[in-house]
Each structure stands twice: as C-alpha cells, then as structure tokens.
Amino acid sequence: METSRQNLSCPVIVPAAGDRVLLAHGEGGRLMRQLIERQIVPAVENEFLKLAGDAAVLPAMRGQLAMTTDSFVVSPLFFPGGDIGSLAVYGTVNDLAMAGARPRWISLAFIIEEGLEIDVLGRVLASIAAAAKRVGVLVVTGDTKVVPRGAADKLFVNTTGIGEFETVVAPGPRALEVGDELIVSGPIGRHGMAVMAAREGIELDPPPQSDSAPLVDAVKALQSAGVRVRAMRDATRGGLGAVLHEWAEASGKTLAIAEHLVPVTPEVRGACELLGLDPIHVANEGTMVLAVPGGEVERAIDVLSSVSETAQAARIGQVVAPGLAQVVVTRGWGQQIPLDEPAGAPLPRIC
C-alpha cells in the first residue's frame, strides 16, 4: 500500500483576505474544521472551550444558576458604538446581571450566509473576544452553520449564557410597592437610533452612538453597597416603555414617570423628532431600569453614578396606586397621560 497519512499531508486551504465563507464551511468536513481551528478557536480560546459538536465540561458551581438565550439579527452588522459581536455578548451577560447573577459561561452559535467575507467574520470574532474579556465570561462551546445565499442575511449570532448567583436575587417586578422609585441608568434610545441611522443612511452630526455595554459592574456595585433593589431590567427591544408595561402588569400597580426627568441625548432627541418616534419606545442595549424602595433612591443613584456605564443614572418616577392606566407619563406641559404599549416596535432587526 503506497498511501501516506493523506489527511496530514494533503494541501490545506488557508482563507486569504477577501475570501468568503463557502457552504462547505458549514458541513462538518475539513473546511469547517479549518474555519473553527483558524478563525474561531484563536479568538476565544480558553481551557474549557469545545467547539466541534462536543459539549464543554464546566466546573461545579455552588449556587443556583441563571440561564438566558438571545439570537442577534441586527442589520447592519456594524454600527456606531458597537457591532453584532459585542452586542451579543453584552446582551446576554446583561440578562444574567439583571437576574442578579454573575455571568460565567457563554455559548456562541453562528448562522452564516454563504458568501460572507471571512474578514467580516474575523472582525465580529475579535469584537466577541474583546467583549467577553471585558466582562470576564468565557466562550466555552459553539456551533457554525452556513446556509445558501438568500437563506439568511449575512450573519446571525446566538449567545446563551450561564451565570451563578452569589448574593440575594432581586425579588422582581411582582414585588413592586407603592412609593418605590424608578431609575434609568442612562440616556435612553441610543441603540435603536444608532442602528436605524446607520441602516437607513440618515446623516446626523454627530451620529447617535449605541449604548451597547455591559451592566455587570453596575450590578456588582449595587450588590457590594447593599442597595436593596426591587427589580432590574435592561430596556432592550421595546425600550423603557416595554419594561414599564411589563412591570405594571406583573405588579398590578401603576408606574408614573415624568418625561422631563428621563435623560435623552440631543442626538437621539433630534433623530426621534425627525422620524416621529418617542425615545421611550426605542431600544437600548446597555441601559437598565431599576425599582428601589423610596428610601434607597439616593444611595442607588450615588452607586450607579460611580460606575462608567451608568454614570448618568437618573430618577424618573414612582410606583403609585393602581388607577388610570398601567403606565402614565407627565408630559412637558404638565398633563399626566397614559403611555401606549405599541403592538410592535417601529424598528425591525435592531438586535
């Protein structure tokens, strides 16, 4: 028999700049192994990583676990202030942090449209790696599927996260009491307007920047300071309005906010006026809503102000006795009016 160990000696295909993902990259053969070994593993390497269909083996954890999943379909993939990679990591760790858990492990699953530039995948991977490092989570398992042209739009990312509870869990919106104070951790609507302006080619000077960022340090700071938090929620799709509606529904109380207390950047205000949108309904990706007992509000804002991602936290309203509508907003002219819950948000593919 005259063959050598052919799989070691055969020429390998090294993707060069400008190369594109092929259908064959998703099909379990040599090209897929190369894509994983050359592009994905080096970006996110750690001792637990298992990418090729195997399960990662993770050390035992003492406390309860938190688990959350999100798919990201944002268009465009890159926008002022972020990209689909960091967005996926921050979105997932924020869901864990909102539950009061410390993010530990994430999975990473790509659905790639045939023809995507390998360079684009590389940039997204670099962003994922940087974001994971920033928040101290490890990517431990992954999956890559490639679909034919036209069967997906460029790149979709799913990240699923596991967190560990180290302290008391916030009781959640059912526990809201009349007199609780409502806080947002920063100016609202920045992510939605950044993506929309980038996608539609709306030129604004300066362009709105996404708030895409981890809220992990802010939650840790609140926990360390022993601030009692009734409920926390990152105000993603549906924006501040969606969180207020959910909390009103869960608690059976009315949530009353004052428009002039809600921080909005001039860029977002300008873009929203141009497009006829209310920033209350526009998505955020690094901004949370908190409810704290009345006596805790100043300390909560002090603590949040000391963390870079939540430095502009502000009190925006209160939980009041049920009545009128579920959510009411005191608008500029002093009148309290009910806040609509839109059937759907105005912006598709925002995350």
Added chain:
Amino acid sequence: METSRQNLSCPVIVPAAGDRVLLAHGEGGRLMRQLIERQIVPAVENEFLKLAGDAAVLPAMRGQLAMTTDSFVVSPLFFPGGDIGSLAVYGTVNDLAMAGARPRWISLAFIIEEGLEIDVLGRVLASIAAAAKRVGVLVVTGDTKVVPRGAADKLFVNTTGIGEFETVVAPGPRALEVGDELIVSGPIGRHGMAVMAAREGIELDPPPQSDSAPLVDAVKALQSAGVRVRAMRDATRGGLGAVLHEWAEASGKTLAIAEHLVPVTPEVRGACELLGLDPIHVANEGTMVLAVPGGEVERAIDVLSSVSETAQAARIGQVVAPGLAQVVVTRGWGQQIPLDEPAGAPLPRIC
C-alpha cells in the same frame, strides 16, 4: 381623567388558523408578548420557564456541568421521521449524553421569517414539547426574533443545553488504544437521505426515514451496566466518516473499519446509489459511534441492543497502530483503502 386601564381593556389580536407571523411579533411589544404567552409558554410550560428576556433561575447542581449549543437550519422543516423541533431537542441532548452528562435544561431561540404560518410554529412547538418530555429535559428560557421576508428561510432554531455529570466522564478520543473496538449504534445515513429525498422530491418507496432520536437512554444503560467507554460521539454532519477522522486525528492512531460490517438500510443504500453518495459520509441524528476496550465489545453491544434507539448496534472495526492513512475501510472486494475526508458534505442544510 377619563381613561380606563387601557392595556387591559383594549382588544387583543388572537392569531387564527392561517395567520402568519408578522415583523411586529419580534419587536418586544404586545404582539410578541401574545405570541410568547399563547403559543410558546403553553407548549413548554414548567416552573423554571422564563421566556421574555429574563434569565431562568435554576437549582444548584452538585456535579460538573456540560454545556453545548446548536443552531438548526434544516430544510424542509418537516421530513420523514422528524422535524426541526424534535431534531433540535435530540441534537442538543445527544451532545450532552455523548459527553456522559445527563441532560437537564435547554434554551430555545427562534429566528422566524416574516410570513411564516403561525400554525407551522405551533407544530414545531408541539414537537419540541414532546421531544423534551420524552428525554426529561425542561425548556427554561427562550428568545424570538422575526426578520423581514427574504432575510431568513422560514425558521431557524437554536437550542443550548446544560447537563449534569453523575458518573465518570468517558475519557474521549485522545485515550483510544490499539485493540479498541469500534461500534455504531444503528444503520447509518438515515437522516441525511430522509432530508435530501424530502427536499429534492425524490420518490423512493419506502422513503428513507430520519434516525432523529435521543441517545440518552442508551448512554444511561451503558453507564448503569458499568461498560467502560473510551469515546462516544453522535455521527451528525459529516456522518460516520467525520467522527472516524476526528478520532484518528485526536488519538494519532489509525481507525480500520470493514464496509460489510457497517449497517445500512436498503432504502439508504438505494438512495445513495442513485445519487452517487457513500453512506459513510451522510449525516445521522440519532446514531452514535463508540470506542470500547477490546474485552468490552460484546457486553457493550448486548446493552445497546436492549435499548430501542440502539437495538441494531454493530461492531464495525478496530483501532490499529498508526500507519497507511488515518482511516481505512476494507471495501467489499477485500482491499483496505484510505477513507477520504470530504472538504464539505454533499448536503447543505441537513440539520
């Protein structure tokens, strides 16, 4: 003020048969909440379930954890022997079982193309619920994104699973030793040929049926019987051939199988001959490859034969000293020839 609690009293939109998923279903507003509450929650309800962006809180687990993720992009969504829903659940629990872990929790993330019939989503959900019940895992967290027509093909599903180790973990393919015996747990190539025939409209009588099934009971039976397993792997994309190549690479040994020992159904053999495919490279979704020490092979096959999903397990070859090629197959005419590792599998969107 004359408003009533408008969000409770406003008319709600109940999807009727024939209704379709709208972009607004994916956007964090009322329609999305309705989709989740009416379609998704009832299908998979359990005490831990958190679907609307919150993280699920799971009880502490004593042992090490296993974590795995998979996206499913199979086309068509329904095929003989399964559908994208059960495929996702079994695919994910099988990855956990292959690591030696007991599947406990899974997440469920949908990317839906605008216009998908709500009825199709309902059927997939019912299949997911039945599959999860069959294997004893709970869906604890989820996510729903809707993208505009043409930005995805009908429905993609990501499932990420967490398992718990209760017994000793199989050492894995690096531990393969010369003299180890190789087993497949059933006839190969059934999933790939079932999907391909369904997609391409190839009429075969009887049509090939997918082997989509959980391997959880088989792994449990091997563990209970104390069978020493060196490595286990479900032979998904790339089929039996891909697993053999990976194991050869990991172990530095040569894997030698005999074609006449590898079980193949007449339907799969016929379809493969028609299409010029080798069943060794065709995907499975409920069939695994095992390596066991020489002395354990009969007991392993006895145990597998007693479990319905692996009743047709068969010894197919051995681990031999490195030489020739990484993987060699004794073909029908008695000659040992190297097995190619295809650059990509012939069938896109098989899972």
